[in-house]
Amino acid sequence: MTAGSALQIPGPGAYPSVTLGDLFDTRMPNGMRVIVVRRSQVPLVHLRLQIPLGDVGTRDSTALRLLPKMLLAGSGTRSGSEMAVAIQRLGASVDTWADPDHLALAASAPFGRLAEILELLADIVAHPSFPPREVAGERDRVAQEVLQEAADPVAAATRALAAALYPGHPYADPLPGIASVRRTSRGALRSFHEARVRPRGGSLVVVGDVDPDKAVDAVRRTLGAWSPGTGSPVPDAVEVPRAPSGGRGILVVHRPGAVQSNLRIGARCGDRRDPSFPALMLATTVLGGSFTSRLVTNLRERNGYTYSPRAGVDEHRRAAAVSVRADVATEVTARALTEVRYELARMATAPVTPEELESSRRYVTGVIAMSSATQAGLASVLASLVGNDLDPPYLEALVDALGRVDDEALSEVAARTLGPASMTTVVMGDADVVADAISPLDRVRVVGR
């Protein structure tokens, strides 16, 4: 016997705490909200700018991919190359992307360069020049990106589930057609930008080693000078249609010769405004949100069917869905799907153990605490709250609410949300091998064969 055996397992220490600290929150005359938090862990400042895009539709999937790239391809005063060098010279970085809810820009810079990075961000978001040669080049690159994403089964399976959960809505995240990418004109992109990219309703989050008053002054001088525009206001986002109701069988998307099947199982659920959301977060964590979850214990650690199964809530500004994902060897597809459905049914019908409840509570809270502990992470967390129409204090309220979830609340939301009968199931894999094997489980429909 070693001395080690005499030592008790230490306790977990204090419950993780989440504090946002002092938060300066103001709105500029052009309608943009500005939030500044001072943090001085590293000598950097992080910025997150978000512009709501209004009523984009599935037809805008091409513009959503091209516009963020075009922002970095040149402005009235800088070519794309000059812009890249100007950013690098500051020791800064700028990333741009878009989804159906927002155009987003993320930037970091040494804290002493706040004024310069703001000047660049204002130029990038408000004054893109859409140089014709760059438009042509980005169209080619986006076409290549689309081909690569279409070939990636992990991404394609996730997209197939989104298409089933949000039919006809841009949250279905359709891949644009290559032809549509190639014929997108400079004029169309410019109009899209003019019509939708405006300061009103937008938000800027600044986190770093900066004096909040001085930071707000610097923002006013730059993004504050962005004209609110004179045209009609940007129409509101398209309503998300009601969730398709359950019992939808299994959709098999054929991928000849695939050595794995990508299982994607999901259903729409309440979003952060739903009072049962904290309980749902814990329920999906118990199901598949951590390494100790039931899906990992069963599919990975007991059966060796898959490397990294997970469950979670996928959130948009105006809708949310729970989903389960597991990429499993082709030959165990039916067995793995059976186990996933068993675990979903068990969540929906039987209580979780007190240990599962406490452990998931601390884990989810700890992850929130850690993701807001880095400067860049805090900027991201705040941007995601504000972009989804939640005020920053929501985060502290969420942590309180997580602390109060009891087994009854968890069982109630699990029964309502996680029952396998109400789930949509997508299997991307070799239909010639898996379709027959899974047919005893449910009605099977094969596409792409």
Added chain:
Amino acid sequence: MDAAIETTTLANGLEVVVLPDMSTPVVALAVHYDVGFRSEPAGSSGFAHLFEHLMFQGSEHLEKGELPRLIQGSGGIFNGFTRPDATVYFEQLPAGALELALYCEADRMRSPKITEENLANQIAVVKEEIRVNVLNQPYGGFPWLEDLPPLLFETFANSHNGYGSFDDLDAASLDDVRRFFDRYYSPANATVTIAGAAEPAIAVSLVERYFGDIPGRGVPARPSFAEERFNGERRAERVDRHAPLPALAIGYRVPDPIADEERYDATVLMASLLAHGSASRLFDRLVRREQLAADVGAMWGGLDSAWTSRDPTYLAFVVHYPDAALTERIISSIDDEIDTIAAGVPAGALEPVLAQLTSEHWMQIDRKYELAVQAGFFERQRGRARLAFELADRLAAAATRVSDVTAEWFAPRDRAVCTLVPGGAS
């Protein structure tokens, strides 16, 4: 940033590093074992990584699943990874859970509990990891897994696939497990690094408390993995049936990261100047001006960064592009940029690169687990954990060597060129 660092070595040989920072209530722990897939013998490809999985299967006082339950149940996260010269386990936790994480890591350093059943289970899990990341994935493993290493190196140690072949994985036995553990998982072959909300004296005494009684077994002799540089160009082609478009990787041997560190650091600057981000010279040329490629980047033989591998290792430029007919034009543009740098770095070209690398480094080490992992590599491989805070200064000092190193190592075209041929339906 005031960077106090405490380092000590326990009687059993375990190295301990503490990088205290009380600015957030988060602490990270990294346990670095000085063994990676370079040390696997022929017939045991993939074993170091498989062993990493097995270290999560239970230990003397912790049942299978208990370590994840304890760590995540405290509000923390954990993971592990295997590289050519290291296997690293890490946790990031609320400050009060450090002692718990130390207990867990010490228990498995003392005595992991691995059964036939767990071994078979994790062989199956690793195969699924390989299927999802490599076999079923367009561009899976390109070019680091099976493409460049066999062109750049001769020996099995340096050239084999570190994920392992399915046959070798299936052949792994409990005897192999015991031998590997006895030889490589000795406390003297490991470094424990703590970063974040931990008071150094207390942290060191906790490490002593939990790890101090693990019997010392010495440091295994590390064989030389050195290989001569080669002359000329070695080419290979592989078909990827999932990929819709071609890709190209050009790999070069590089100076010894430790024995020849100034030249190696100059190589890091050169790689960034040429291929790191959208301000880089190759991006500007291949993507923006000539519009030949969709993207171009640099990758290192140590995989995630330039700072995880010992000698011999490599640097590669990786390009994705629309049409195989462009391959030679792309290679010749890359050669042209290399020749330009070899002839002399344009005035003012490196300052922006240094500014960019400095900011990226700060952002990275604001994540405490990344600081702990990186300081662990620097302490174990170079005896200098402090480099985690001095990296930018060190790189700046190498700026004057960039063109010489480029002329000596890159301009001669001693290299490996691998093209990926798309075999997928588009």
